[in-house]
Amino acid sequence: xxxxxxxxxxxxxxxxxxxxxxxxxxxxxxxxxxxxxxxxxxxxxxxxxxxxxxxxxxxxxxxxxxxxxxxxxxxxxxxxxxxxxxxxxxxxxxxxxxxxxxxxxxxxxxxxxxxxxxxxxxxxxxxxxxxxxxxxxxxxxxxxxxxxxxxxxxxxxxxxxxxxxxxxxxxxxxxxxxxxxxxxxxxxxxxxxxxxxxxxxxxxxxxxxxxxxxxxxxxxxxxxxxxxxxxxxxxxxxxxxxxxxxxxxxxxxxxxxxxxxxxxxxxxxxxxxxxxxxxxxxxxxxxxxxxxxxxxxxxxxxxxxxxxxxxxxxxxxxxxxxxxxxxxxxxxxxxxxxxxxxxxxxxxxxxxxxxxxxxxxxxxxxxxxxxxxxxxxxxxxxxxxxxxxxxxxxxxxxxxxxxxxxxxxxxxxxxxxxxx
Amino acid sequence: xxxxxxxxxxxxxxxxxxxxxxxxxxxxxxxxxxxxxxxxxxxxxxxxxxxxxxxxxxxxxxxxxxxxxxxxxxxxxxxxxxxxxxxxxxxxxxxxxxxxxxxxxxxxxxxxxxxxxxxxxxxxxxxxxxxxxxxxxxxxxxxxxxxxxxxxxxxxxxxxxxxxxxxxxxxxxxxxxxxxxxxxxxxxxxxxxxxxxxxxxxxxxxxxxxxxxxxxxxxxxxxxxxxxxxxxxxxxxxxxxxxxxxxxxxxxxxxxxxxxxxxxxxxxxxxxxxxxxxxxxxxxxxx
Numbered sequence: 156x157x158x159x160x161x162x163x164x165x166x167x168x169x170x171x172x173x174x175x176x177x178x179x180x181x182x183x184x185x186x187x188x189x190x191x192x193x194x195x196x197x198x199x200x201x202x203x204x205x206x207x208x209x210x211x212x213x214x215x216x217x218x219x220x221x222x223x224x225x226x227x228x229x230x231x232x233x234x235x236x237x238x239x240x241x242x243x244x245x246x247x248x249x250x251x252x253x254x255x256x257x258x259x260x261x262x263x264x265x266x267x268x269x270x271x272x273x274x275x276x277x278x279x280x281x282x283x284x285x286x287x288x289x290x291x292x293x294x295x296x297x298x299x300x301x302x303x304x305x306x307x308x309x310x311x312x313x314x315x316x317x318x319x320x321x322x323x324x325x326x327x328x329x330x331x332x333x334x335x336x337x338x339x340x341x342x343x344x345x346x347x348x349x350x351x352x353x354x355x356x357x358x359x360x361x362x363x364x365x366x367x368x369x370x371x372x373x374x375x376x377x378x379x380x381x382x383x384x385x386x387x388x389x390x391x392x393x394x395x396x397x398x399x400x401x402x403x404x405x406x407x408x409x410x411x412x413x414x415x416x417x418x419x420x421x422x423x424x425x426x427x428x429x430x431x432x433x434x435x436x437x438x439x440x441x442x443x444x445x446x447x448x449x450x451x452x453x454x455x456x457x458x459x460x461x462x463x464x465x466x467x468x469x470x471x472x473x474x475x476x477x478x479x480x481x482x483x484x485x486x487x488x489x490x491x492x493x494x495x496x497x498x499x500x501x502x503x504x505x506x507x508x509x510x511x512x513x514x515x516x517x518x519x520x521x522x523x524x525x526x527x528x529x530x531x532x533x534x535x536x537x538x539x540x541x542x543x544x545x546x547x548x549x550x551x552x553x554x555x556x557x558x559x560x561x562x563x564x565x566x567x568x569x570x571x572x573x574x575x
Numbered sequence: 576x577x578x579x580x581x582x583x584x585x586x587x588x589x590x591x592x593x594x595x596x597x598x599x600x601x602x603x604x605x606x607x608x609x610x611x612x613x614x615x616x617x618x619x620x621x622x623x624x625x626x627x628x629x630x631x632x633x634x635x636x637x638x639x640x641x642x643x644x645x646x647x648x649x650x651x652x653x654x655x656x657x658x659x660x661x662x663x664x665x666x667x668x669x670x671x672x673x674x675x676x677x678x679x680x681x682x683x684x685x686x687x688x689x690x691x692x693x694x695x696x697x698x699x700x701x702x703x704x705x706x707x708x709x710x711x712x713x714x715x716x717x718x719x720x721x722x723x724x725x726x727x728x729x730x731x732x733x734x735x736x737x738x739x740x741x742x743x744x745x746x747x748x749x750x751x752x753x754x755x756x757x758x759x760x761x762x763x764x765x766x767x768x769x770x771x772x773x774x775x776x777x778x779x780x781x782x783x784x785x786x787x788x789x790x791x792x793x794x795x796x797x798x799x800x801x802x803x804x805x806x807x808x809x810x811x812x813x814x815x816x817x818x819x820x821x822x823x824x825x826x827x828x829x830x831x832x833x834x835x836x837x838x839x840x841x842x843x844x845x846x847x848x849x850x851x852x853x854x855x856x857x858x859x860x861x862x
Contacts, residue, residue: 160584160585160586161584161585161586162585162586163585163586163587163588164587165588167587167588175860176860232859233591233593234591235692235693236591236592236593236594236693237594237689237690237691237692237693237859238593238594238859238860239593239594239856239857240593244590245590245591246587246588246589246590246591247588247589247591248586248587248588248589249588251591253691253692253693255691255692256687256691259687259688259691259692260685260687260688260692262614262618264618265614265617265618269614269617272610273610273611273614276606276607276610277607277688277692277694278692279603281606282606282610
């Protein structure tokens with residue numbers, strides 16, 4: 156019985172696995188090769204993708220997220236047909252175009268025309284189609300005056316503009332885009348994303364590979380998280396973002412544990428332990444934004460120290476001190492400590508951190524903070540999750556009032572009177 | 576299952592295939608080959624002021640040197656048409672050396688394309704052969720001018736050269752595919768082929784004509800003709816220059832033995848195609 160076929164997803168990926176064979180290089184000395192010229196090379200298989208399945212609906216802006224080496228670019232190259240897959244099946248409905256790099260195959264010694272036509276043909280246009288589009292490409296790139304120049308005489312900006320306009324002139328229903336596309340200056344990046352947005356609004360299907368969650372949150376309808384070649388999660392961008400942070404967090408925490416650091420400071424005292432507690436008083440490494448947390452430090456004194464100060468800084472992944480709390484700022488007198496004394500410092504604070512990973516760092520000092528006694532760092536890494544992420548460094552509690560209607564009294568602008 | 580047939584079929588579109596040599600789309604492969612070869616040729620032409628003249632310089636210089644050595648110092652043969660025969664040999668060998676020699680590392684040179692775009696992989700070595708063909712066509716014009724200057728009259732026999740050249744192109748293509756595919760895995764191919772080309776130059780009856788070798792050893796002369804390149808050069812001389820150049824059938828010792836260079840040629844092409852086809856899906860990863 157013949158049944159009507161209903162349109163399926165734009166892209167179907169079923170149980171795709173892919174491994175690379177890398178030669179074990181150890182035996183490749185000249186002597187070894189001379190002795191065993193025909194010995195089969197030992198190959199080590201590296202599984203780059205493990206049983207990945209997903210579908211992308213027509214008109215969807217789909218993000219693939221993962222850290223370096225998670226297999227996201229490999230997946231894109233498999234979809235593009237650049238790499239063959241070992242197992243599984245992939246289907247596409249419609250014409251597909253890949254943007255892994257701009258201006259692939261551009262030759263610096265040829266003029267714009269030859270490069271544009273060749274690039275168009277490489278992307279799957281017929282020679283006549285490619286030639287017909289040349290005018291449009293040049294116009295979009297705003298390079299009419301420079302079209303007779305060889306490409307090597309173009310500025311890098313002109314080069315990128317040309318490459319980008321070639322790429323977007325190839326009309327495809329499905330676009331595979333690598334994050335490298337979004338490099339370049341901010342203005343160009345914006346232009347790229349404007350075009351992607353326009354394409355999305357035109358109902359084209361876009362697959363976007365990135366390691367930047369911000370981009371995913373801004374553009375994607377749905378996303379997928381890859382780690383070590385396996386699919387970890389698929390769904391709403393925000394959920395994927397949380398999982399991605401968690402993944403980064405555990406990895407980073409492990410590497411830090413290993414790096415036992417030499418301590419800085421004169422050693423008159425030592426911070427022997429420090430930790431963070433959540434609003435329930437439990438020692439944790441994951442916190443919810445908006446709750447009240449407590450930082451604890453236990454200090455052992457080897458010499459007499461008068462009025463030491465403790466400063467705690469929370470650093471984000473970019474190394475910015477997002478929040479600093481200190482006894483110095485609060486003008487607390489901490490008192491005098493003697494050799495053998497053990498002191499317990501605790502400071503509670505409102506967790507206003509934006510979602511992300513932070514590293515607390517504690518400085519014990521004396522003499523208004525100028526004489527460093529001990530520094531405690533690289534020991535702990537915490538993760539903050541937010542119910543509401545504003546996108547700023549911190550999320551502070553805020554309240555809005557909005558009034559509407561005629562006869563509203565707008566206070567007159569305040570003008571400072573000069574003390575004439 | 577009975578219920579399964581009632582469900583409407585989901586149209587998932589066409590399967591995505593991995594990289595391959597031709598990829599089922601022969602026209603696209605051809606278009607691309609021509610486009611790449613055209614650009615390459617253009618580059619060499621306009622790269623310097625004298626363009627094509629430089630391209631011609633190498634075979635002509637070699638020709639000049641050899642001509643002086645072998646007519647003024649060592650006399651191998653005293654045939655009237657020796658200079659034309661020498662030039663023809665050099666031009667055909669130049670084509671062969673260019674097509675195969677440039678093919679060796681060609682996939683590596685186009686690494687950027689291979690790793691970033693899905694296209695029929697065979698295009699790369701074929702574009703190299705095509706560029707060599709363009710050069711051959713131009714160089715042959717020089718040969719013809721030279722031949723006419725030597726008082727050789729054009730004849731219908733000249734048309735017989737066309738299938739010979741096609742055979743030579745097929746032979747070079749086979750080697751180009753084989754070498755470019757092997758090079759991806761074994762970098763030793765490059766020095767090996769360099770040496771092989773040198774040997775081929777002396778083994779292809781370019782310098783010392785068949786007739787001169789036959790005077791010393793008839794067997795050696797016949798064995799040398801088993802080399803498809805030598806056979807093509809010899810037969811082209813026979814047709815293009817003078818019938819006094821022994822034709823291959825007679826030179827090798829009968830029709831049956833002509834099958835030897837013929838079979839070698841076909842086998843080389845088949846092997847090249849097979850090896851390239853086998854390697855094509857993984858070329859992007861192995862680079």
